[in-house]
Amino acid sequence: xxxxxxxxxxxxxxxxxxxxLRCSSQSGHNTVSWYQQALGQGPxxxxxxxREEENGRGNFPPRFSGLQFPNYSSELNVNALELxxxxxxxxxxxxxxxxxxxxxTRLTVV
Amino acid sequence: KQEVTQxxxxxxxxxxxxxxxxxxxxxxxxxxLQWFRxxxxxxxxxxLLIQSSQREQTSGxxxxxxxxxxxxxxxxxxxxxxxxxxxYLCAVHRGYGNKLVFGAGTILRVKS
Numbered sequence: 001x002x003x004x005x006x007x008x009x010x011x012x013x014x015x016x017x018x019x020x021l022r023c024s025s026q027s028g029h030n031t032v033s034w035y036q037q038a039l040g041q042g043p044x045x046x047x048x049x050x051r052e053e054e055n056g057r058g059n060f061p062p063r064f065s066g067l068q069f070p071n072y073s074s075e076l077n078v079n080a081l082e083l084x085x086x087x088x089x090x091x092x093x094x095x096x097x098x099x100x101x102x103x104x105t106r107l108t109v110v
Numbered sequence: 111k112q113e114v115t116q117x118x119x120x121x122x123x124x125x126x127x128x129x130x131x132x133x134x135x136x137x138x139x140x141x142x143l144q145w146f147r148x149x150x151x152x153x154x155x156x157x158l159l160i161q162s163s164q165r166e167q168t169s170g171x172x173x174x175x176x177x178x179x180x181x182x183x184x185x186x187x188x189x190x191x192x193x194x195x196x197x198y199l200c201a202v203h204r205g206y207g208n209k210l211v212f213g214a215g216t217i218l219r220v221k222s
Contacts, residue, residue: 006153033209042114042199042212043154056209090153092210097142097161097203099210101154 006091006102013109018079021105023091025072029100032074034066035090037104043090049074081109112137114202116213123190124221131185131216133200138178141205145174145185148197148215157198158185190220 003026013019025032031050035043045058049068063079072093078085088104113136123129133143142161146154158167158174160183166175173186183200197217201210 004153035210035212040214042201042214043210045209045211048209058209088151092154097205098156098159099144099201099203100156101146103153104151106151 004091004093004100004102006089006105008105009103010106011108013081013107015081015083015109017081018077019081019107021076021078021089021091021107023074023076023093023102025074025091025093026095026100027072029072029093029095031094032068032072033092033094033099034074034076035092036060036085037088037090039087046076078107083109085109112202112204112211114200114211114213116198116200116216118216119214120217120219122219122221125190125192127190127220128186128188129190129218131187131198131200131218133183133185133213135181135183135202135211137202137204138181139204140178140202143174143176143183143200143202144210145172145183146199146201148199150197154199187218190218192220192222194218194220 033048034046037043048056068074091102092099117132145157160176171188197215199215201212
């Protein structure tokens with residue numbers, strides 16, 4: 001049990017739609033990161049938030065955006081969904097360099 | 111640009127064998143290295159964290175070593191069990207404000 005929970009666990013969306021994925025981190029973990037994991041690959045960094053401010057971003061287009069809230073929860077928003085956005089989306093909170101991951105949200109875009 | 115490579119990509123062994131999973135990285139300026147386990151369709155479970163100043167970490171049947179100068183880490187699993195079957199991922203971290211960079215993983219199958 002990592003203390004990081006994600007919702008929903010599975011989601012099916014149509015191309016062009018928008019989606020919001022949610023993550024609840026452990027209390028006191030003020031850094032949260034989001035990763036995209038395509039089938040058969042390692043997770044790829046999307047962005048990171050520290051104290052509600054974005055402080056790092058990977059090679060993802062602006063239609064991927066996020067928010068972090070004071071209660072240690074966060075959101076990943078994806079606009080104008082594309083078929084290639086189908087993946088497992090992972091949220092991670094960290095403390096002292098140790099990352100704790102949630103169980104992920106499996107997004108399927110049809 | 112940091113790149114992480116894991117060898118082998120897949121491994122199938124009989125129960126009881128000792129085995130070694132390899133991870134290499136191109137940039138030795140890392141803050142720490144973390145090994146994870148991932149069951150199919152699930153999230154990542156942290157196995158071991160090695161700080162850049164450390165050489166190894168042990169947890170039960172697992173031992174991970176780190177050689178920063180050569181850009182290598184190994185995960186040693188003793189007396190493998192069918193329950194060890196999973197994908198094992200290594201990731202390097204450059205420190206505060208930076209991301210984890212993952213390898214593609216090693217898919218392990220332990221046969222009973």
